[in-house]
Amino acid sequence: xxxxxxxxxxxxxxxxxxxxxxxVESRLMLLEKExxxxxxxxxRNQILVSKIEFLLIDNVVSPRVLEEVKRVEYDFLEEKxxxxxxxxxxxxxxxxxxxYYALYFLDRxxxxxxxxxxxxxxxxxxxxVSYDTSKAQQIIxxxxxxxxxxxxxxxxxxxxxxxxxxQKFAEIISYIIPGSGMLLQGDLLKGSTTLALNTTVVLxxxxxxxxHQYLNMISWGTNLIQKFYLGNIRLxxxxxxxxxxxxRKKAADSCQANLENILKQYxxxxxxxx
Amino acid sequence: xxxxxxxxxxSQYELPIKTNRKLLNLKDKKWTFKLNPLTYIAAxxxxxxxxxxxxQISANCNYQxxxxxxxxxxxxxxxxxxxxxxxLNQLSQCIPNIQEEHCEHVxxxxxxxxxxxx
Amino acid sequence: xxxxxxIIYCWIVCMFMVKTTFTQIDTxxxxxxxxxxxxxxxxxxxxEVKIRQDSLEYFKAKFHxxxxxxxLFLHSFDKSFDLFYKDTSALYLACLHFLxxxxxxxEKWFGRILDDMTVxxxxxxxxxxxxxxxxxxxxxxxxxxxxxxxxxxxxxKKADKKKxxxxxxxxxIIPGLGELYIGNKKVFxxxxxxxxLMAFQTVESLLTLGFKHPLTIIDGxxxxxxxVTNIVGVYYDTKAKKTETKNQFLINASNYFSAVYQxxxx
Numbered sequence: 001x002x003x004x005x006x007x008x009x010x011x012x013x014x015x016x017x018x019x020x021x022x023x024v025e026s027r028l029m030l031l032e033k034e035x036x037x038x039x040x041x042x043x044r045n046q047i048l049v050s051k052i053e054f055l056l057i058d059n060v061v062s063p064r065v066l067e068e069v070k071r072v073e074y075d076f077l078e079e080k081x082x083x084x085x086x087x088x089x090x091x092x093x094x095x096x097x098x099x100y101y102a103l104y105f106l107d108r109x110x111x112x113x114x115x116x117x118x119x120x121x122x123x124x125x126x127x128x129v130s131y132d133t134s135k136a137q138q139i140i141x142x143x144x145x146x147x148x149x150x151x152x153x154x155x156x157x158x159x160x161x162x163x164x165x166x167q168k169f170a171e172i173i174s175y176i177i178p179g180s181g182m183l184l185q186g187d188l189l190k191g192s193t194t195l196a197l198n199t200t201v202v203l204x205x206x207x208x209x210x211x212h213q214y215l216n217m218i219s220w221g222t223n224l225i226q227k228f229y230l231g232n233i234r235l236x237x238x239x240x241x242x243x244x245x246x247x248r249k250k251a252a253d254s255c256q257a258n259l260e261n262i263l264k265q266y267x268x269x270x271x272x273x274x
Numbered sequence: 275x276x277x278x279x280x281x282x283x284x285s286q287y288e289l290p291i292k293t294n295r296k297l298l299n300l301k302d303k304k305w306t307f308k309l310n311p312l313t314y315i316a317a318x319x320x321x322x323x324x325x326x327x328x329x330q331i332s333a334n335c336n337y338q339x340x341x342x343x344x345x346x347x348x349x350x351x352x353x354x355x356x357x358x359x360x361x362l363n364q365l366s367q368c369i370p371n372i373q374e375e376h377c378e379h380v381x382x383x384x385x386x387x388x389x390x391x392x
Numbered sequence: 393x394x395x396x397x398x399i400i401y402c403w404i405v406c407m408f409m410v411k412t413t414f415t416q417i418d419t420x421x422x423x424x425x426x427x428x429x430x431x432x433x434x435x436x437x438x439x440e441v442k443i444r445q446d447s448l449e450y451f452k453a454k455f456h457x458x459x460x461x462x463x464l465f466l467h468s469f470d471k472s473f474d475l476f477y478k479d480t481s482a483l484y485l486a487c488l489h490f491l492x493x494x495x496x497x498x499e500k501w502f503g504r505i506l507d508d509m510t511v512x513x514x515x516x517x518x519x520x521x522x523x524x525x526x527x528x529x530x531x532x533x534x535x536x537x538x539x540x541x542x543x544x545x546x547x548x549k550k551a552d553k554k555k556x557x558x559x560x561x562x563x564x565i566i567p568g569l570g571e572l573y574i575g576n577k578k579v580f581x582x583x584x585x586x587x588x589l590m591a592f593q594t595v596e597s598l599l600t601l602g603f604k605h606p607l608t609i610i611d612g613x614x615x616x617x618x619x620v621t622n623i624v625g626v627y628y629d630t631k632a633k634k635t636e637t638k639n640q641f642l643i644n645a646s647n648y649f650s651a652v653y654q655x656x657x658x
Contacts, residue, residue, distance in 0.1 A: 025436040032433045033421060033437075061278065095282055213596060214596075215589070216593045219593050230331075238329075259283065263280070268275065366579075366586065366621060377636045379643050
């Protein structure tokens with residue numbers, strides 16, 4: 001009798017296994033079903049936390065995790081769990097490029113626990129650096145007092161403000177002599193092409209004037225001079241921007257090594273919520 | 275985890291990948307299209323325009339597919355004559371505030387007219 | 393022995409019941425998944441639940457409708473149309489969705505709906521009516537259309553009446569006139585001025601420099617190319633304008649009826 005019952009139990013489990021009950025998506029679906037059935041808010045939020053924990057197994061932070069984070073009513077969590085959740089939520093939001101939520105969760109985290117760790121300040125710095133450089137500078141100054149090695153993080157702010165030399169002068173000079181701005185910035189090919197094209201247009205218009213082709217002169221002149229002259233200014237601006245991007249990329253590469261070392265010392269990790 | 279964070283912090287400074295415009299798409303085309311020398315002349319002119327002249331003039335097209343790109347695609351699809359005419363037709367309509375003469379649903383979020391090669 | 397076999401029998405029955413109750417579809421749960429937009433969980437649930445094939449396809453069709461996967465929706469709809477027709481709110485939500493979808497799927501969907509409704513002699517719903525009107529705009533009595541959509545219908549009717557050949561002929565007589573005929577005032581102005589200027593500068597160079605001079609050839613070439621474009625282009629513009637106004641009418645109709653009926657998928 002016992003054998004038969006045992007066999008029945010095994011066979012039912014096997015059917016479930018074949019149906020894919022054990023894979024990740026099935027488990028997430030079953031957790032969601034538990035959430036749906038449950039009427040207790042504490043249990044429901046526990047289930048959501050389990051789902052988040054489950055989704056974070058491989059440290060893959062997809063937008064789906066952020067959606068789950070937004071569903072959690074963290075007031076129903078226990079004190080420690082709440083703190084860990086808020087930390088994770090800030091980190092998840094930041095990695096999903098949602099700065100608004102990242103700051104919101106980090107503020108709540110600061111309110112809930114008096115965390116003065118460097119890791120927290122580091123996360124705050126990373127969130128602020130892309131849109132409020134003065135605030136980021138304040139944080140760097142604060143954490144540099146704790147550990148002098150962290151002073152190298154000034155490079156994060158430096159990347160934001162770095163720009164190529166004489167860029168204003170190059171822009172102004174391109175208004176006076178077309179192509180000269182580009183020549184000054186070091187692009188000989190584009191600069192000389194612009195200069196040649198603009199000169200040709202002026203010569204053509206002059207030739208038309210000498211040939212008494214006044215209608216042709218007005219028509220071609222207004223079209224070509226406007227296009228090539230304004231084009232030269234826009235191209236100079238675009239070139240300066242590209243050059244700035246290249247300089248920023250170079251600065252970012254050296255800064256990346258600094259941050260990598262800092263993160264080894266002060267790792268920003270997800271906290272276990274269960 | 276550190277790699278993910280570093281990627282997040284520094285991905286914004288990555289330089290955009292340059293997309294090289296193709297000279298001509300000859301795939302699935304008729305032999306008449308492939309052997310026509312005019313096709314190559316037109317495509318060559320368009321290629322020179324797109325890579326040398328286009329950046330030199332203050333080209334600010336009001337259409338989502340720029341006039342030169344549209345002409346090139348039309349030539350590929352309809353042949354030299356019809357393609358050029360359709361391209362020139364768009365070029366002559368590429369005037370300031372042309373969006374006002376189109377319906378709401380064909381204006382993109384960047385305030386450009388959405389043009390489709392049917 | 394008898395007792396033992398009874399117990400075994402009871403066990404099998406119990407297990408069977410457990411299995412069947414587990415696999416019964418929970419519409420409340422599906423509604424919950426849909427409202428929270430839990431796409432992955434929703435799809436997993438539909439793949440794991442064991443129900444009749446047509447019911448399953450019905451729920452899959454609704455899933456694809458919510459996440460706007462038109463071709464898969466039509467595939468599932470084909471396998472469960474009996475059930476889908478009974479669920480009027482889902483049916484009309486699909487109609488609202490396809491009204492604003494500018495693709496061949498729209499023709500496929502409404503073609504089928506119109507055929508089925510005519511065969512079964514059902515009264516056409518106002519949403520389906522809108523699509524029907526878009527097929528025959530000339531016969532439409534404007535008073536039958538909601539006030540908010542009358543403006544769009546009028547512009548569609550106006551665009552539908554325009555003849556491409558006539559537009560081309562008008563453009564051949566006076567450059568850009570065909571564009572004015574189809575309602576593009578700005579294009580008309582630009583073309584008239586640009587072609588006029590091109591014509592005058594060609595004449596100027598022709599008179600002063602002669603026929604074989606490069607400037608005359610360039611001017612003449614530009615004028616001819618844009619003159620021909622002006623004639624041929626307006627032919628295609630007339631057709632494009634018709635499609636554009638039709639789609640605008642259908643999109644606005646879809647938005648209007650979505651606000652009026654507020655159908656729920658579950």
